[in-house]
Amino acid sequence: MSQQILTINAGSSSLKFAIFDADSMDCTAIGMIDGLGTDPNFVMKDGDGSKLLSDMLEGDHFVADHAGALRTVLAAIAEHLPEARIVAVGHRVVHGGLVHSAPVVVDNDILRQLADLVPLAPLHQPHNLSGITAAKAAFPGVPQVACFDTAFHRAHPFVNDAFALPRALYDEGVRRYGFHGLSYEYVTGKLTEIAPDHAGDRIIICHLGSGASMCALRHGRSVASTMGFSALDGLPMGTRPGQIDPGVLLYLMDHKGMDAQAISNLLYKESGMKGLSGISNDMRDLEASDDPQAKQAVDYFVSSIRREIGAMTAVLGGLDAIVFCGGIGENSRTIRQSVLADMEWLGIEIDREANREGAELISSGGSLVSAFVIRTNEELMIARHTAECLARPTSLQNTGLTGKTPAQSY
Ligand code: ADP
Numbered sequence: 001m002s003q004q005i006l007t008i009n010a011g012s013s014s015l016k017f018a019i020f021d022a023d024s025m026d027c028t029a030i031g032m033i034d035g036l037g038t039d040p041n042f043v044m045k046d047g048d049g050s051k052l053l054s055d056m057l058e059g060d061h062f063v064a065d066h067a068g069a070l071r072t073v074l075a076a077i078a079e080h081l082p083e084a085r086i087v088a089v090g091h092r093v094v095h096g097g098l099v100h101s102a103p104v105v106v107d108n109d110i111l112r113q114l115a116d117l118v119p120l121a122p123l124h125q126p127h128n129l130s131g132i133t134a135a136k137a138a139f140p141g142v143p144q145v146a147c148f149d150t151a152f153h154r155a156h157p158f159v160n161d162a163f164a165l166p167r168a169l170y171d172e173g174v175r176r177y178g179f180h181g182l183s184y185e186y187v188t189g190k191l192t193e194i195a196p197d198h199a200g201d202r203i204i205i206c207h208l209g210s211g212a213s214m215c216a217l218r219h220g221r222s223v224a225s226t227m228g229f230s231a232l233d234g235l236p237m238g239t240r241p242g243q244i245d246p247g248v249l250l251y252l253m254d255h256k257g258m259d260a261q262a263i264s265n266l267l268y269k270e271s272g273m274k275g276l277s278g279i280s281n282d283m284r285d286l287e288a289s290d291d292p293q294a295k296q297a298v299d300y301f302v303s304s305i306r307r308e309i310g311a312m313t314a315v316l317g318g319l320d321a322i323v324f325c326g327g328i329g330e331n332s333r334t335i336r337q338s339v340l341a342d343m344e345w346l347g348i349e350i351d352r353e354a355n356r357e358g359a360e361l362i363s364s365g366g367s368l369v370s371a372f373v374i375r376t377n378e379e380l381m382i383a384r385h386t387a388e389c390l391a392r393p394t395s396l397q398n399t400g401l402t403g404k405t406p407a408q409s410y
């Protein structure tokens with residue numbers, strides 16, 4: 001088997017991974033362990049989507065943390081893909097701060113620098129870094145490449161980068177960073193492939209998953225994002241509220257006695273669709289429910305997206321195409337239909353039939369604005385960036401790296 005790139009996306013309670021051929025970028029395997037520390041469950045598929053294994057990790061196989069998850073993943077790779085030679089590991093890292101506007105090979109200095117950013121993303125960055133540490137230990141000498149969710153947005157104009165707070169806070173990094181950058185980058189590339197005429201246009205991409213955000217692009221570059229300093233701002237999400245008046249937080253502190261920890265828990269885990277519906281954070285559950293609160297939560301989600309479409313169109317000075325991606329954007333025809341309904345005033349005319357059938361182009365022939373559904377692939381984006389870093393003369397050439405099989409690593 002030729003040389004392979006392993007990608008790792010370490011979330012708060014999950015570890016997603018994929019393996020790509022370093023030359024062809026074909027996917028060899030993809031999978032995840034979720035429920036880390038509580039009910040770990042492991043699924044792994046080959047590049048064609050056939051299941052290689054599905055396992056509740058119970059008893060002796062229980063997995064408590066990312067290092068344990070990576071050990072389990074590597075043992076499975078060794079068993080199912082014994083010839084795989086991992087030549088580099090690419091990591092999704094949520095925050096690159098002010099400095100990183102491109103992927104970087106991680107050495108000890110970079111690791112320290114990324115650890116300094118933990119206060120900016122306390123619920124994500126530590127898991128990303130523990131994934132890197134675990135992979136370094138598992139593959140000694142194999143390059144680890146950090147790919148940042150913030151990097152795609154680093155060229156925002158000042159007005160979309162700042163909060164109207166005292167300047168010193170802006171200078172020390174209290175800014176609107178924006179996230180989901182790897183997804184936007186992949187989708188932008190894909191849009192150029194399937195609709196090259198739109199390459200230089202004014203585009204809005206809606207990444208609608210458990211985490212949700214929107215990005216305004218001009219000439220393929222991000223100019224604004226609904227997400228800001230943290231992954232809390234903008235659209236309501238599975239368990240996060242999105243845009244909120246900061247006065248609410250002062251009220252919770254002053255009159256409800258909530259401290260930072262309690263507020264953080266409320267904002268990251270108990271709000272959004274889950275909090276508003278009182279039923280579920282999963283859009284499928286809400287769409288299937290007849291409870292009026294489920295409907296209200298979905299209406300709030302849709303209304304927020306529609307409002308941001310208006311705002312982003314103003315930022316862009318018009319609109320040429322809109323793209324849906326993410327678990328909800330790719331799969332929920334109902335949400336797409338509701339978001340784009342009665343938008344003829346903006347030049348968007350949805351093709352109901354195409355939308356129902358899950359077509360790639362869901363706007364009608366006469367629509368002034370094209371609407372697309374594009375399946376995102378953050379893993380492939382990480383693998384591409386990692387391969388590019390491998391090819392950079394200064395980073396890795398002449399290091400004598402030959403790659404390691406997972407079995408060699410233990
Ligand atoms: P993340 O990567 O942020 O964890 P995903 O992009 O995988 O999230 O999206 C997960 C969400 O997608 C789930 O909360 C679920 O509500 C939604 N989803 C997946 N499939 C469907 C579907 N067929 N209809 C509606 N929503 C769906």
